[in-house]
Amino acid sequence: MNTPAALAAPSPAPVRGDAKPTVLRTEGLSIRFGGLTALNDVNFEVKRDEIRAIIGPNGAGKSTLFNCLTGVLRPTSGRILFNGENISGLPPNRISQKGIARSYQITNILPNATTLENVRIAAQSRRHGWNMMRHHRNFGDIMGKAEAVLASVGLLSKASELAANLSHGEQRNLEIGIALATEPQLLCLDEPTAGMSAAETHDTMQLVRRISKDLTILIVEHDMKVVMELAHRITVLHYGAILAEGTPADIQQNPKVLEVYLKT
Secondary structure (H helix, E strand, O other): OOOHHHHHOOOOOOOOOOOOOEEEEEEEEEEEEOOEEEEEEEEEEEEOOOEEEEEOOOOOOHHHHHHHHOOOOOOOEEEEEEOOEEOOOOOHHHHHHHOEEEOOOOOOOOOOOEHHHHHHHHHHHHHOOOOOOOOHHHOHHHHHHHHHHHHHOOOHHHOOOEHHHOOHHHHHHHHHHHHHOOOOOEEEEEOOOOOOOHHHHHHHHHHHHHHOOOOEEEEEOOOHHHHHHHOOEEEEEEOOEEEEEEOHHHHHOOHHHHHHHHOO
């Protein structure tokens, strides 16, 4: 976690209007593992077309929140509402079908498949499911969709390259492409710039800005420069509860947030 000095450096992203409808809302969301409370009565909402960052010290509950939202973990109590529908406790495949996709903190690709195949499989799962009786090339829309996604993440020239041979930054962006191929309304990005060089980080920030024109994005990120430049609003978690929320400017000046970061 970066120091408080990093919180104050970049210019914050512009805030989008509050008139947008709410895409995601949690109500009293809690999850307990035995005697440990990993999330404690989390209430927050994300507007359509917003880039919302989730930050906090290690162990604050960021990954647990993502896992609840995407069906990896079932909440102990509370509700998750997506476009007004209660999706609490649905399995990951059902949540994906509803329109929520995610990337992972550790790269999650098929290394021995081509870049195009990685995206094509995701696109087919969204549009046609699995059909063992028909070859995927019989679905013309799938190949077109896969190639369009690769173009959007800057990897069309690497379509025939094995995913294992891509650079680390390209693999991370391929994972974003895999998520985009499922045609989500909400994209959850877990540490998208982890392990990247400064140039790769810059390119990924540009990618996130481009795709956010048509998407709502929820991002967990430790790099405060990335957070402050990309996010419209920021939610700070601490010990599984919301410590603060606001614009980047609000968070930069919040004494509670600065105190928490000083201790890390």
